[in-house]
Amino acid sequence: MSRTPDARMRDNQTKRIQERISNVEKHFGKMCQTLAAYGRNSARVRDKADLLVRELGQYSDTETPSLKNALKHFASHLAKIQDYRQAQVERLEVKVIEPLKGYNAVVRRKREDVKTTQSARTRESKQMDQLERTRQKNPSDRQVISQAESDLQRATMDATRTTRQLEETMEEFEKQKMRDLKKILSDFVTVEMSFHAKALELYTLAYHSIHSVEEEEDLKVFRSSLHPPDYLTPANSLEGTASTPFQQQRASGRQASREEEEEDEDESEEEEDEDSEEES
């Protein structure tokens, strides 16, 4: 097919347009995948922190009262942080990853637009060839030549029109792309900032929790656990003191029923087995 200088210029323009479209497809695709991986890894951090929360809870159950209390409060703040991390991961999916995925459809539509324009130009080219052949075959047949010229003119107008439409549609694509990218990256930032701000708040509370431990009070409790009195009261005992130091006295009948009651209260809690956590 022959090509006028104009046609070649338009072909080059189309080539550049196709490159722009492929470029967006490639880079938005990469960023989308990477952000998805970023989200998945953030979820894993959340999982490990949740595990820590559980472990702190289990450990705190074995501890003296004020340490137990401090650890439980600490763990609860840490748990809330993970709730916000969960929200971060979900919002990332909705506001950042999904919109980027949406560019697959946009790219597809732009390629169809390019195709439409290329078809129109191909028809123009064919008409041009047709006119040439007609001129060579029937150089004196003015009517046939006139018809071919007229067909070419229509095809050229169509090609010109679709070319202009493509330029407009591509300008719209570029504008929309800039706005979408601005929004997507902005939203990424605000999702992140929202999480970081909440984390700061809750970590501040966690800090205060862990500093609320009353060492002296707990040491008293510990000391008395090493020296159980005649009456083993719940307030003075720690978890795990399943057997009292008073077995011999029971055999002699002293305070037998009272001690048996208190032994039941002191029975150590079963510590739940952790699901084995394989290292990711």
Added chain:
Amino acid sequence: MSRTPDARMRDNQTKRIQERISNVEKHFGKMCQTLAAYGRNSARVRDKADLLVRELGQYSDTETPSLKNALKHFASHLAKIQDYRQAQVERLEVKVIEPLKGYNAVVRRKREDVKTTQSARTRESKQMDQLERTRQKNPSDRQVISQAESDLQRATMDATRTTRQLEETMEEFEKQKMRDLKKILSDFVTVEMSFHAKALELYTLAYHSIHSVEEEEDLKVFRSSLHPPDYLTPANSLEGTASTPFQQQRASGRQASREEEEEDEDESEEEEDEDSEEES
């Protein structure tokens, strides 16, 4: 071996002490492992973000000037955040994980202390048996009995002394444990907060970067890339415009050498291949 009521009481106390030691070993061990996993997963988040930084850089090289600029600045703030994430991971190791690991040695020493005390009590028990046997064998030999009683007395004093030492050492252990736990968890919080605070600062800058895009300026550049003028100047061209729409004109000699110069300047940059990033 026979056991006095006192001896049985001390045995129970020792049992509780051993339980406390094992409890710390178990729970500190679990928390240490979980925090190590938390650190590793945080490092993976950093890696994904670093990958995003690179991809933004590569994509920005293909874009119109103000979008390119905005993306590069955005990426540089994101990169700094990952530097702080790296610091977070390193400090977690030093201030939280290592101290928890250190409890292995503490636990070992406490178990040795318990052993020492148990050995002393075993010796006391043996002396008691010895005395009993001596009394049965030589009931009238006051001298031998007196010797045995004296040996028992020494062993009892020794057992009493080591028991007291064990109680003191365990109280010190409990006190130190509370302080260490307070410090470890505090440091965990401050390491985290330090990172979150920096992230907030840098994300604020990133937000401003992405909002600095000048859409209209960039659209002008884009439009002129679709309609290259007679002179293809670098300012008006985009990456990837390796061939100009002016091939035909060159053949006719117009502005040939000038265009060839500018074509070299516009040669598209090679985009580096990304190391294939397998999904962790």
